Amino acid sequence: MRDIDLERVRALPLFRGCSDETFRTLTAGAFLQRFPAGTTLLLEGDQVDFLYVLLDGIVELQGTWNDRETTLSILRPVSTFILAAVVLDADGLMSARTVERSQILMLSGPAIRRVMVEDAGFAVAVAQEMAGCYRGLVRSLKNQKLRGGLERLANYLITQNLRQGGLNTFNLPHDKRTLASLLGMTPENLSRSLAALVDYGVEVHGPTVTISRPAALERLAKPDPLIDNHQPVTDTPTGKAQRERWPLPDHPVRTAG
Amino acid sequence: MRDIDLERVRALPLFRGCSDETFRTLTAGAFLQRFPAGTTLLLEGDQVDFLYVLLDGIVELQGTWNDRETTLSILRPVSTFILAAVVLDADGLMSARTVERSQILMLSGPAIRRVMVEDAGFAVAVAQEMAGCYRGLVRSLKNQKLRGGLERLANYLITQNLRQGGLNTFNLPHDKRTLASLLGMTPENLSRSLAALVDYGVEVHGPTVTISRPAALERLAKPDPLIDNHQPVTDTPTGKAQRERWPLPDHPVRTAG
DNA sequence: TCGAAACCTTGATCTGCGTCAAATGTAGCC
DNA sequence: GGCTACATTTGACGCAGATCAAGGTTTCGA
DSSP states (O other): OOHHHHHHHHTSHHHHTSOHHHHHHHHHTOEEEEEOTTOEEEOTTOOOOEEEEEEESOEEEEEEETTEEEEEEEEOSSEEESHHHHHHTOOOSSEEEESSOEEEEEEEHHHHHHHHHHOHHHHHHHHHHHHHHHHHHHHHHHHHHHSOHHHHHHHHHHHHHHHTTSSSEEEOSSOHHHHHHHTTSOHHHHHHHHHHGGGGTEEEETTEEEESOHHHHHHHHOOOTTTOOOOOOOSSOOOHHHHTTTTSOOOOOOOOO | OOHHHHHHHHTSHHHHTSOHHHHHHHHHTOEEEEEOTTOEEEOTTOOOOEEEEEEESOEEEEEEETTEEEEEEEEOSSEEESHHHHHHTOOOSSEEEESSSEEEEEEEHHHHHHHHHHOHHHHHHHHHHHHHHHHHHHHHHHHHHHSOHHHHHHHHHHHHHHHTTSSSEEEOSSOHHHHHHHTTSOHHHHHHHHHHGGGGTEEEETTEEEESOHHHHHHHHOOOTTTOOOOOOOSSOOOHHHHHHTTSOOOOOOOOO
16 A cells, blocks of 8 residues: 555544554555445455455445345445454455445454454444444434335435535435435335425436425424434544544544553 | 342453453442333433443333334343443433343443543453444344345244244243334234234244244245344353354454463 | 223224336447 | 447336224233
8 A cells, every 4th residue: 555545544533543553564464446336345144354444435235135135325435344244253244335436445354353452542443433333223224114215215315415515406426226225115116206205395307406495305304313314524534433423523532541 | 239240240241351450440330220121221312321231131222203113122131232322422322121120230431431442352342242233233124124024023933933942932022012113013913924924833822932834934934144143042141242253153352462 | 809001913994115017218338 | 329238217006014993812900
């Protein structure tokens, strides 16, 4: 990895609290790679040898069962994935696939487990990142079990709008087929649900969404901060832990005195 | 806390790898309490001051939205809960309620955050426990999104049977209304689904379930180790991390040399 | 032991959403 | 620019599951 890449990685929340020695150990055998769109990074059930950190692009986490497939999460930078399998040295429960051309850092799983034991600052950062991932999944499960498809879509649009500046017009970050899968519905049903939202001021032209009556949409959606994380785009790279503390201020990792 | 309780707690996976000093700090201000059935331990959205560890009994984790309620998880001993909120010092995303009379250890959140930074062994154990909780939730989300109600029920019965000794007759661990909520369906639909499973050899009498044609049930359920964790009852208290590594052998926490 | 409350089951009806098919639109490649 | 493949939309239909109501069963407290 080049020096400039090392600096970018060092600035990530996962690595801010670790010692220089720890950082060298982790990055010595690491890869920073670009993958084209549609690349399968790993399959569910696979043994996991690397921790993946998405630095640029979009990655989709999927699961399958009995010839059915669903999108469990859409990751945007900066996100780790498959961290739990690495921490526990267990097989991955999800598949990962790039949605668009992506830049991904791959860190050795054994190295991660080894330095966690030696560097409390790093172990704390891993625990925090893991906690953030967990909370994100709690929101997803609540969203799926408590809301109908139209409600999930309405809340998704409100959240995307806020994350993209709150100007009431924005672009869907990826194709509609993947969005339908993420929302737990078929593409046909997504199409019908978007059409139903025209009555609430939502217009869609290709990937562009315009919301002309945000108050009406919000009355339908009934957003809830315990399900929906409305954090806008941040200037600096933020980890999952920080995102899951929003709107509370950052809790900097303190190392042992 | 009495000495015998301290020994029980010390033996838990979360505390095995920490130093004696860390253990004393954590347990000095801890409470070990019994709560009757139906006690609300905390509400979603509440600030969290304690980590809860369920030592005996059953606890239900719930979420609500727009007058709807769902059961997100049913905890059995030994389980931590609200760990993510403690690690991140954030508000809880779920409510917790005792289903039956329960014994719960309550550890100070600030103390946990403080000693994590100082004791890598403990921080690693927290990260592992967090990873185990995360994987459990991945299974739940896959179960919810990929399977219909009847399929979730069939798999639930197979899993419960194995967890209770695999003798093809067992007792439901709690009331059917809570089970329906956990499986993401109404009590009426649970009743009809149980009736539909008679064709697959499932008989229910009150809380007692008998499976007379396990092969037929399994053909319907199509269990998948990436969704269903069929670990049987263990003799020793196991943490979530260990359960999520099953059937792989335990990965003992190593402390810095 | 009895009554009230909660749980559970059953019946009838409705609805959200999946499935299947076909048509239209868009993107990519030659 | 044209062709192909894929995405998306639209139409028709069916079903899984929710809702509402009512009756039966079980549990708990007085």
